[in-house]
Amino acid sequence: MNVKRNTIVRTLALCAVLLLVAGTASAQANFGKYVAIGDSLTAGFASGGLLAEVQERSYPALIADQAGVADFQQPLAGAPGIPPLLAIQGFANGSPIITPRAAQPGPPLNLTLQRPYDNLAVPGYDTAEALTVVSDPNNPLSDLVLRGLGTMVQQALVQQPTFVTVWLGNNDVLGAATSGIVIDGVTLTRRGDFRNAYRTILGAVAQSGAQMAVANIPDVTALPFVATIPPVVVNPATSQPVLGPNGQPIPLIGPQGPLGPGDFVLLSASGLLAQGIGIPAAVGGTNQPLPDQVVLSASEANRVRQRTNELNAEIGAAAGDFGAALVDVHGFFEEVKRDGFPAGANIIYTTDFLTGGIFSYDGVHPSPMGYAVSANLFIDAINARFGDSIPAVNLIPFIFGPDGSAGSTIPAAGLGNGNAVFSNAAYDGLHASLGLPPMSELLRIRDNREKRPDKGGDAPRLGIDRPKSSRPTLSLSIGQ
């Protein structure tokens, strides 16, 4: 009898312990101290700049709101933005002209915060830079965010976070797509280099005891900046291809001759096309070829996609190994590209430039709506991984305004159909924010590379370092 009772008591005790353990294992996400690391997408960069009213709706700020974080600090930028935000500022021949709203950037608004920011994302940083670069002379935004207080990862860990979101890797492939210059190890990070840097970051965060959500990389060749302009001559009045004598569309002229159907003409070509560059003389153009840096050839695009897939494989594996929630931005973006994003009640957002609503005026970064949707992707993944029930961001104010508003100045001039013209000034600001070296530098590297042909892939290494910044050796000092 006693034995039996003891057995029962022991069984009950064991059950209680098991329940406790189970309870611990399914603990909710702990947002006691939340820190975000990443690049421009995490910073809330939109329409070519940082601006407080958009940053306040960055996806980390929205997650913080939803998770009940009381004090989420970001490196806010005052109007008209740093750099000044782009807007549809006028029309030429019926095409909207996209230019910066002002010549001078606005002031930093939160520079004197007496601790590291909670959103430490630096526009333009790739994964290795997040780990190693305190200050990048080519990237004014690095000092705005990091303020000489340490690397992004150092400043994140010194705050002893309980939850960290990581969305890195975009700039390990994005520069190749938006510059049209695909150079392995320069505009495309090699897989092994990415793996080392990425796993170092996730390992350090995991070791700190913080929970994590990590996002992967969308197909950057589907961004409006890359995918908007077709490689054929288009009649700006009708937006339809001009047909040649054989009834077929007339290809634009690229650096290697007529473009093929898989080639991409970047938004940065729009100013040149407006001058007739890239357009055959037979249909009123100059017969001059478009330069390499505004064309992403089909084979270049394939290399970018292939590398993106490789890096996403690394992200997925690392997420599994370090227990992070994985946010499948790549998969989601594929769906939206195919079907659009049904916001509700027959209101459909798409990935189209200007009329799609998900992307801002720079054609690379999301609109406020796009960021709100991203926040919900994170929240879904966090809830699934950690058994939490953080409420989704309410999209209604983003759909019907005011939260979704791009804040554009609206000229009174009339307009007709046509392709947007992306001004050179607009592109210059965007280019710097992507963390790319000046185009002249990039072209010099490319020309050197072409004299010593690269077979692609991880090997052979040609010993050309990225010229942006020196890479200090890895030394993480996590302050107590």
Place this chain on the structure above:
Amino acid sequence: MRRSSINRWALAFAIVGLIVISPAAHAAGFGIFEQGSKAMGMAGAFTAQADDPSAIFHNAGGLAFQTEETKISAGFTYIRGLTAEFEGADPFPGEGYSGEQETLSEFPPHIYYVRPISDRLVFGLGAFAPFGLTTEWDEDFRGRFISRLASLQTLDINPTLGYQVTENFGIGFGAVARLSTVELERHVALVNPFTLTAADVATLRLEGELTDNVGYGYNLGMLHKVNNSFSWGLSYRSKIEIDYEGDASVSQNLTGTPFDALVGGALPFGTTFPVETAIEFPDMASFGMAFALGPNSLLETDVNWTGWSTFDALPVIFPGEELPNLNLPEEYDDVYNYRLGLSYNSSPGRQWRFGVVYDETPQPEGSVSPLLPDSDRIGVTVGYGYEGNKWDVDFAAMYLDFDERTRDENFPGDNDSTFFGTYNQEALLVGLTVSR
């Protein structure tokens, strides 16, 4: 005297024929079963009685026994919405959002003419509105991009013959011409590139005229008066397909930004262009049994089946390709409803009636939307009949309580037009029929 009164009725008949509209759905789906106030008082449990001119609708077999005199019967059912509310849910249109339909207040009429030809053969002509629907939301309702206004009206012209096969067994059959109008209005949302938010840029209206859209079918019925205390009846009304042709128009809703000029060039504003749609109305079968409970009271139970699976989609076709075609999936199911009616003669020529009906909705969750939010409902009825020397008057009232209907899921093929929330409706119906 008699002749002139009939002419007056004939005139009324003709006028009603032009204006009869049945704008409210009050049998599940968009059927209306209230086509005579006597039957309505017993919640429509009337298939095994069918002893007034509304037999043309309820059971043509009952017409066979109306051999005594020429009779005219006319009335209406006043349908008043008491509640028609929507409570939103996340993600769209959002928790805390609510909407309300315009208060429904309509008078679908019914009119019947019955004339014995011999002591076994009876001719009848009926006009009534067995289907109808009006769902109208506020102009700023967040579901207006799915539907702002949906209105369907029908008018059946139904000549019928009843024939007494034996003294206690009657059959009937008739032909049905169904006229119908349909009206749909929805708003169109596009992303305004100047604000990157959704803008309400246009209103699309589709209208079909009553006289242009006709479909044909038939009705059958039989009534067996087994003995003084038991009868049964069977009634069938066929399905009818109507191909609608109408006019479409689009009007622009201004945003006050240069986007207006872009939209103005992209949509066919300021013109009217053809539109086509088609609806296959369901067939209906009813089986009823009536039992005399005593010399002064009678109980009837009915089961109705409606073949709603005919309503599988609402296509909207623009033959001139001015706009892309739409196909709204509906995917309705066949359903049953159950009716119980009781009558009690309080004195000669005075009858009280009571009834209850349980009506299943044919609508799957995937097509619950602002276009037509339907649900199961229970109705309770009370009625009173008075037989005078010259006039018979029947009165009925029905309180109809709809189950809450919640849409909180998207289904494949429903266009992903997420609009989540709960619909709640109740209605009061009052019927009045006068016969002589």
